[in-house]
Amino acid sequence: MLDISLLVRVHVDALIAAQNDLGVCDAIRRIAPVGKLAAMSSLHLPKVAGIDPTVPVSTHTAAPLTEVPAAPGAFIQDRLASWVSDLTTLHELTERLAGTRTLDDALHELLRAGAALVGARRGLLVLEPADGGGPSITIGLGLAHAELGSIETVPRSVTSYGRILDGRPDAEGPLTHRDLLGDKGLDPRHREVAARLGYAASYALPLATGTGGRLGAAVWLYDEPAEPLERQRHLVGLYSRYASEHLARLLELERARTEAALLAEELLPTRLPRVPGVRLAARRLAAARGGGDWYDALPLPDSALGLAVGSAGGTGPGALAAMGRLRAGLRAYAVMEGEDPVAVLSDLELLLRLTEPSGTATALFAYCEPAARRIVLSGAGHSPPLVTGERRTEFMETTLSAPLGMLACWEAPSVEFTPEPGETVLFYTDGLLRRTGDSMDRAFARLHSAAAGVPGAARHDPAAVADHVLGTMLPDGPDRSDGTEDVVVLAVYFE
Template identity: 75%
Template sequence: MLDIPSSVRVDVEALLAAQNHMGVCDAIEQYAPVGKPDTMTAPHFPKVAGIDSTVPPPAHTVAPASPAPAPPSSPGAPGAPGTLIQDRLAGWVSDLTTLHELTERLARTAFMDDALHEVLRAGAALVGARRGLVVLEPADGLGPDTTVGLGLARADLGHIETVPRGATSYGRILDRTDRTGEPEVHADLLSEDGLDPRHREVAARLGYAASFALPLATEAAGRLGAAVWLYDEPAEPVERQRHLVGLYTRYATEHLARLLELERARTKSRTIAEELLPPRLPRVAGVQLAARHRTGPRGGGDWYDALPLPEGALGLTVGSVTGSGASAVAAMGRLRASLRAYAVMEGEDPVAVLSDLELLLRLTEPARSATALFAYCEPALRKIVLAGAGHSPPLVIGERRTEFVETSLSAPLGMLACWEAPSVEFSPEPGETVLIYTDGLLHRSGDPMDRAFARLHAAAAGVPRTIRNDPGAIADHVLHTVLPDGLDAADSDEDVVLLAARFE
């Protein structure tokens, strides 16, 4: 035995005998110091990324083997107890460092799809696999249900889904009535007796020969799904790998549970916002209409509307309420409904419509402000009278011109004691399209406002002649050109609204 301070109380021979049968956290718990250790000699193992060094081993990790006497060796030999202890401690530190890095990367994911891909990549690194899939299927049945693959194309996932559910590792895990965390291990799939013929066929076709599956479940979060990693050759993870991936999946499940609640809240907010907007645009003689709406992950307060008015007129409006989330969506719904009422009563005077809306906002939503634009259109005469409150000017797109409509500078609603601004009247030519939009189109581009306006103008001027007769195609072209590289579809704090009206 080495001369180790008695306060540490580590049986070296027992440690050597159990070194190949014990996970890092098991060993730290087994050989924790008793009493108050010496400052310089007692090892201190930090908590890394929320992982307690005294956490008991997961259910899928076998218990340490009973200590057995170890053959004596000289202190200076390569296999001496001191050297082996140092190597083992170095291995523990390495394992904890790896878990820290992987959990830190997972914690930085803010969306469910990104988190699922990160879980697959980290798990594959821990168990030594190259491919895998995660099946998200919350036990409460509220969804969302999805399957994400690593190294597997969509067609490959489709082939796997043709295997009877009860014959797959993830199917057996998800169909369990209990909440055990036992893994599903198939070290040599193709040689197993009783393997489902379709499973054997798919495995041979995709080229995997072994699988290791774990439930994504904890007592607090319940069962969210299952993760499966696939090996190209017959193989299975060793006990140390199982222990580490078990610790990681526990943390990952808690993180996924938080993202799941957030995703559900986002979905509800988006659904409510969409329901508060017009389900369809009206058909009015002499004008064609199209609208495009992109909402942020938390739901925003941007709106659009088009409503028929007496004597064949048409009211067009877009606007934005400050803030985001459920409260902004609710405020947007109230303002839009009120604006419709004011437009029916006095739509021919856009200034009066916005003045009434400003008074309502100041009395009922004193903590908010809003931008808005209302246009009274007479399609038969191709005449438009509009007023704007802190809103960007409309854009006229035609064969011979692409220009912004000159509007007076005005403050947003709710910013002044009494809002008022002069209206503007103009007449679009036959075949021209008037595009009105919210500021989110400019802000989401990430450019300064002057450059964003220049990009918008260039996009409108570059509309191909073949689609100038289709206001929907014009709106799509402008949206994708101003917001390239998927920014038109990516989640953002900025809502985007475009309303296009083509006059015949």
């Protein structure tokens, strides 16, 4: 029985030569073992009686070593430390990129990180997907808007990013231009712009994915003739591959958001009615996948006005379709029996049970007589409207009721109130409260504070009131939370 283990002896010179192109582990595996230690190559007596102790020596056994090779030198350790540093930097940059939630933020982060990796101070990035689906975006780093415009006046076919975007065969990989001004064949307009803006070299990199194709190109500019080192090219190449995949995901999300917003605009009122005695303004922030929040305002007989907000459950195309059916149904019922909000919502409950047996929705409908400043409203699981003016800011409580679709027969009493001249009634959906990330009680308190804090000069403009409330509730914009909630605000100002 043989108990022979191999102790691989590696030539240090061969390892140093191999490590420039390979990792340490890869370099070691590529170098064949050249011998064994004598202690490990010697024969061992069998430990079981009756077995012949004479074991023939293999003809492939190498000569025993006379000494153990020295440990790798400080050069190897320095290289290992450099690799660890590079990996740490790459990890930090990709983590920062992964934290971006919008396409615009990701593009700026990619441009900044790439400049740090290749040692450049300025650059530009052009997003131009090869499938033609858009969007087309150009951003700059260290370049003013006018300077970007000057670069765009250079014929596209002679620029490095233009050759990449046009799919030229000689631009499938990185393009290095070490000395632009020293290139006698450089386009005159390109030379003029480069001299005026003060850049003398460029390094361009295509942004593409294996499945989605080309997304765009990034170019970094040097103030003096220069080019990135081989190590810098390797790092920025690894980073750009990950960044391209991240951009592709955000691009798909951006397109879905745009399509959902366009569809929702088609399902919502194209313009608000003009009725004497009141002024209207509406704001809607769409969710990334498209939610079911909606609003409506329609003129009714006898100079009355029907006001409604609601939310269909779910997200995506199904929620948008349910939103369209609910809004269309409510408009029909409002025309026939709008003076009785309870009857309108009762009919809407029946419509929902027939068309969406497993669906739920919240809704609030108000019958408004502007001349008398009288509002009669009824709600189904919806948040109460908020009245704000110079003298008061308070919620107008509606009767407690379950959402539509949760009861076999919906019916709840209506309430009536009279706004004062100069007051604004805010109708909104629960998405405004949920996007704050706070508990509902705290979100209601924030909404009350936001409405009470409207500047006096803006209180007579319903659009300004709606914008102030949105800006206060969502100071970081529509992407403050996860973006899965629609937000609708309908402001009605009484003159």
